[in-house]
Amino acid sequence: MNFDDTPQEAAFRSEARAWIDANAPRELEAQLSRPSVGRVKLDGIDIITASKAWQKTKAAGGWACLHWPKEYGGRGASPIERVIWQQEEGVYDKLSGVFLIGQGMCGPTMMAYASEEQKRRYLPPLASGEEIWCQLFSEPSAGSDVAGLRTRAEKQGDEWVINGQKIWTSGAHYSDYGIVITRTDPTVPKHKGLTMFFLSMKTPGVEVRPIKQANGGQEFNEVYFTDVRIPDAQRLGAVNDGWNVSLTTLMNERLSIGARVWTGFSEIFAFCSDFMTENGPALDDRAVRSRLANWAVRHSGLKYTSYRSISALSRGERPGPENSIGKLVSGSMMQDIAAFALDLQGAAGALTDPELAEAAGQFQSMLLQSPSGRIAGGTDEILRNIVAERVLGLPGDIRVDKDMPFNQVPTRGRKS
């Protein structure tokens, strides 16, 4: 048992480190090192501009989308090399946020289902950050139950005509392309009548409307499709096989193991070390210590769980199911940590102005941002179902609509 690199891994690490030393945008290091929740804000430069610049530099040096084949803009690196790269990239990985969905979900789907010509056209600029992609899956009446989506695609000659609405599409407002899942046959059960496509966000009939978030930010959008026409060549996978295509996308995520665990623990520990109560540092308080110890072991548990998965990658094996607990633990932990930090501050905890609020207002931001962590990318409840069913082998939920033709399934969307 050890944390050591194999000689090959060590060589890769020092190559990566040397390259980062020579090429990273040092002028942003201090700003990127600041704790941040949600979207990173930089002074004097737009985050997307900064992200694109760093991604382009990485691509030119052969360090973008490491695990992708070279001909599609990657490096042909192994999964473990990808992890080592992330470890070495450190705070600069905050400049990868806007590419995450495109490179993590859309890219692999294109890789599996697009034509050779399309792959050569679309993947390299996706890898190099010149083009940003978004994922158009969720709809007003189909989130957890995404297979219940209603956006229609109808075949007309050699084209498909798409009508409907997507929602919660992160980054749609700055994306160039997207993958979109649609209903192509409403007369069969819901999983059997879906088809996946990709399209340019500039296609006529696509309209992006930003949604203001609960925390005041604006990262996700509604996307309306009105008679949007795209050629059949932009179909990914067979007609009515979209559900399987989407599963391929999601499966790919299993192999991407975060090199760093973020739970808010270091932030709350630092805060409690500095914050003075009337009896001295908060860290001396029995109740505070107990809460912190509880979070410390959860943080550490996630970190070493990911190390176990990384070790499997290093041996060339597939990681086990243990990695599936990550977001389930960190999501609610961040929310609890934020609330606890504010509790220590008393009435002043309600102040959000970074100039006035303790710790530059980071826990206030965390409080307002953290509910999304328990929803985006699968809610806590859906994740528990996944652990129960796929890891523990418990029966699936009873699904009354599973074998029913989709157009006979009862529905009720959101009201507001």
Place this chain on the structure above:
Amino acid sequence: MNFDFSEQQKQLRDEARRYLAEHSSPKAVRAVLDGAAPFDRALWKGLGGMGFLGVAVPEEFGGAGAGHLELCVIAEEMGRALAPVPFSSSIYLATEAIMLAGDDDQKRRLLPGLASGQTIGTLALFERPGNPSPRAIAATVAGGVLSGTKVPVADGAIADLAVVAARSGSGGRDTDISLYIVDLAGKGVTRKTLANLDPTREQAEIVFQDCPAELLGPAGEGWSILTRVLDRAAVLMAFEQVGGADRALEMGRDYALDRIAFGRPIGSFQAVKHMLADMYVSATLARSNAYYGAWALSTDAAELPEAAATARISATQAFQHCAKNNIQVHGGMGFTWEFDCHLYYRRANALALSLGSLSYWEDQLIDRLRSRNAA
């Protein structure tokens, strides 16, 4: 990175699991529960014969000379099988203390017996309710003889020797504490078995009256040695707890698949599924933290103090969580003497209190993280 046990270590784990499935069956555990004997002597002998007891003891002192990673995988299986033997007292505590602080003569004299199981050892630390603290120690050694009362002492009535923490000076400082080895069959020792939460493991009161006591390690350094022994034991105990947690989760899962209510397996109800999923989460966190502890223990890493506290807290939480929800999943059956759920519940709660309880380790962890951050 290879943050995992080796193939050989995994084979050892399988071997221990098979051995314990046969020799520490629920029936054998229940024999001790029902008071047939204070521990399973045949199992203890067998474990010695298999070489499991002395796996981390160097060959020159009668052990297998493998190492602590090997001991960790065996500990996990002991926990899974609820082995009704003084393994933790004798191996994690007494043997570790002597390996850590004993001089050559003591090691030569005592380790072979501990490694084979001929001798059972324990640690006599606690005297009154509360967590480990030098101020809570009143037992005193003067002129080479020990007097005082220790309670509770795990496996105290069945052990042959005890490592005893006692006051060797008159002040209340950490430096007034030393460790001693005391022969429990010697004169002046009075022992009494006490009723406790987990009857599959013995607990005793030991009264020492002018008992000959042999110094273990330098005089006045007892508390710092003890702290290190507790750290090492915490990692090993964490594996035992992880083994127990895993088994409790498995029992709950199996029952949820089997039991039908409202015309369907109870494991198809989300409330039950989510309860089991949460048990899996805590068991997984605990396992990963225990591995971290194992790494630190086996490499004598500078992080051992914080790794040990982390492993201990996480494993205590996981075993308690899994054991209590295992009962919940079983419904009324879970609250019967007949079903094994309560054996895990008892063991989980008893182990949570040994070696210092959660609040002690929480304090330790925060102190240790704080001093590392300051450094």
